[in-house]
Amino acid sequence: MASYNTVNITRQEEIAPGFYLLSFKPPFLVRQSQPGQFVYFRCGNTYDPLLPRPFSIAMVNEEKNEAAILYQVVGRGTALLAQKKELNCLNILGPLGRGFTLPPLGRPFQPKRGPKGLEQLESFPQSPLRIAVVAGGVGIAPLFFLLQRLKDLPNLIIEVLIGARNTKQLLLKPEIKNLSPQIKLRLATDDGSYGYHGPVTEMLSTLLSANKVDQVYACGPEAMLKTVARLLAKYNLPGEVSLEKQMGCGVGACLSCVCKTKGDKENSFRYSRVCKEGPVFPVHEVVWED
Amino acid sequence: MASYNTVNITRQEEIAPGFYLLSFKPPFLVRQSQPGQFVYFRCGNTYDPLLPRPFSIAMVNEEKNEAAILYQVVGRGTALLAQKKELNCLNILGPLGRGFTLPPLGRPFQPKRGPKGLEQLESFPQSPLRIAVVAGGVGIAPLFFLLQRLKDLPNLIIEVLIGARNTKQLLLKPEIKNLSPQIKLRLATDDGSYGYHGPVTEMLSTLLSANKVDQVYACGPEAMLKTVARLLAKYNLPGEVSLEKQMGCGVGACLSCVCKTKGDKENSFRYSRVCKEGPVFPVHEVVWED
């Protein structure tokens, strides 16, 4: 169950220009939090900016019961947050929302709602399961925590695909390598300053067409997620994506943060709350809009 | 002429619990600023709190061209200001307003508007002029700067009367003593923890009744200034007071900060701008309200 408490920042570090890793002792047991869940807190103390900001839990240290978020300064709230120092306090609400489902995926799909050919998945060789973790920019945040959990599971082949603007914005490279030698890291930059020159989804597309992936976890800009969804539909593969929407309450009460998901009938939809039914959704449940 | 520029804080020090001395290199020549003038700047960067806050220039260092303000934390703006560190920047507007008139006072009074018996003043012994400087709490701020200027003038006997809640809130004692050995310091506290036990205006009253004062400069809470005004009217002595009103623009454009001052006709009044015609007013020009 989510809690609401004042905590101190134990560490704040600018790990790349404009990107910060902020650690704190969360008011909940990190062991009970799921990758993909988020915390919700205010970056300042005045009425402007007014609302709390949601940040995925990016990293946990279970021994110390510490958690960290990884964030990019994009506006006023994150700019205020970046000015905070060790021991400054935050009123943290969390862990909130529904996180990633650990593999194997596929179970959450009701056949009637799943993409055609989903049944194939059930007959996949049980081991090893080939997982692609696809991050765009700061989208690596919830996925890193996911990797912390995945690395201890048996029989997985994990490929991590990260795309960013440029070398500097390829975050957590060494940390991912340190997680496990089994994890294969593929990098892409928009400007070609490192790794593959182009969008990360092109690397994913190549892997998929070579039939090297059984399921996908993704987080990043909406356009990237839409492409991931299109690719997974094409190859009839399951996946989960973490979405972002402007939030009000963060706890499911205000119905502000909704996205369209598939309804019970053909072509019908319903509005689901990103803060409650999400932020992680099965990729094929989301109705993508232009 | 007033200027508007970004400056760095050169020093910020908590000189008593809740009272801060903040030094900066002002965007104007401190030599050209008058005691009683103020600076106007924002304590934060967001829309809440929205307005700049006015602070009297409390101290100048002409060699270094540094100025300082002395402020008390009373609300959100001053609380934000107290968090600032050296080298944080401020967008300072100033020096603004009309400061104290250097002695001898009396000239600004038109006989028709002055209190009865004012003519007496003109025949006072030209030397030495006995000046009482009366401060309530943080009201010492503009008066300290005034003392910095007064101390170099010839033929003055200066008595400084300061009242505060308690010992701790008696500000700038050593600094005032250091200014000049001629300055006589009399202190009062509301709780009797130091000096005279009672309001500072009672000390003033005693001096006045002993005919030991020719003119007065005062700054402090409105109730105190009203008492000072009443006493000066009783003894037909001139004086100047520094007033506070909620400001909008700080430069005379919005007409927010007005106080009632005497009009041209008997019992008539006009609204004068504290930011422009003030903050310092001849004590007998102010129409005091309940």
Next chain:
Amino acid sequence: MVAIDLTVEIAGLKLKNPVITASGTFGFGQEYAPYVDLNRLGAITVKGLTLLPHPGNPPPRLVETPAGILNAIGLQNPGVDYFAAIILPYLSQFNVPVIVNMAGETVEEYAALAAKLSKLNNIAALEVNISCPNVKKGGLQFGSDPAAAAEVTRAVKNNTCLPVIVKLSPNVTRIETVAQVVAQAGADALSLINTVLGIAIDLKKRRPILGNIFGGLSGPAIKPIALRAVWQVFKEVSLPIIGMGGIFTAQDALEFIMAGAKAVAVGTANFINPRATIDILEGIENYLRENKIERLSDLVGTAHCK
């Protein structure tokens, strides 16, 4: 230590204290139950309910503005039957009066909804949201037309024995006039205010941000407007007032009470501090204690006295 009397009576409804949740900002109570002991609240006003389930507006539904938020949720709700079957039984576990906020697009809908709700147990009062578009009259809000506001009020009154609280919109020339008219039509109490109409533009897309284009402004930004409405209505209408609009602290709540509100509702503040209601309640109690005021009701409207 003297006992402080925080009780409030509104339209025959006795509340143990004046702190209510504002409709639409507290869901159906459930979401905030982990943070707030619901039993301590004066009352819970639930999300606006309609006769049939309502999908709500297309997103984006919320945008932050200076010291406020604009929302255009569009009355997404599961409908009265689901409410009766699932939500009301849940809320009935608690010892807290439930006020049902109701919405509709025709007078008949309001009437039918009132009739249905009045058959249920454990509802303390109805709060009629008249800031809904009147589809029969070209989409203009009921609340912006005094005659339509009165008609809705009468329709609800004729179909219920529950106390009827009418929630007024500030988007009118004279809110006192609307208040008077609904008072004459039988309203037992007034909620002031609903959100203020606004829009926000997305500079990059060069389009309104909200899916619905228009949204309702709430939060600290509108507090001066809400206080003004309470002040004006208190002066001219004798019905009890539930004040709301930007109440974030006990100080805010006390200002509304001094302006004439008998009770207060906390809306947007819940999003910023899920325990806001309790903090406000405790702050009001402390204020009364410190100022030696034994009954909260002694403070109501005091700012009007010279």
Next chain:
Amino acid sequence: MVAIDLTVEIAGLKLKNPVITASGTFGFGQEYAPYVDLNRLGAITVKGLTLLPHPGNPPPRLVETPAGILNAIGLQNPGVDYFAAIILPYLSQFNVPVIVNMAGETVEEYAALAAKLSKLNNIAALEVNISCPNVKKGGLQFGSDPAAAAEVTRAVKNNTCLPVIVKLSPNVTRIETVAQVVAQAGADALSLINTVLGIAIDLKKRRPILGNIFGGLSGPAIKPIALRAVWQVFKEVSLPIIGMGGIFTAQDALEFIMAGAKAVAVGTANFINPRATIDILEGIENYLRENKIERLSDLVGTAHCK
């Protein structure tokens, strides 16, 4: 680098750029001359002027609110004769159009003031503030009664050859209706919006803070409301609009322009940053350059297109 065309034409009046000062927030220009090169402004709108000198309201006249301020200055001004003798000659030194904001308590006063002002040289336009209490009709504001708004507009039009800009109040049920009515009465342009009615309570004194009890809310807090008014009026009325209400940055100004404003006025922002007008002007120019928009006018109302 392409030349950017920032010129604006409003009611026959050519402005070199769209950035105007909002009445009452920039004095008579003089106070801000140390900080702003007045020649760079699109126009200066001076403090509201009345036929006779006016003492204004008792203080306190201003209180800060979340992301806004409430003011109740009460039209303190030296009267039209002083304006003609002292202020207008001062302003005439500069190469900037002067818009005179006018106020009155009766239709006759507006008419007489318009006639007097129209005899003076160097006035570019009249801006009619109709948010003044109509003393003949019991103090209700002219602006909240479409018929009275039209009457004032006609009275001013009949007494001047200058372009007439009518400044509307947001404190009405349908601002589009008032806009339509004053358009029919001959207004050449519209200023949107004046301040939003509010109050603030002093918790310690248990009294309203402002000497006048009521005040007008301005600043970022009201931006969503102002944008909404511009949006609504642009949709229904074809007169040029000067948009204002919480414009603090070039981004804000651009949002108003996309919502339908041909020009923008900067009010409260001057208090926070005396160079706000120039910063906004430069920001607009940069935006147009970066987005390769050659004429500002190409952006007006674009948020209405799908």
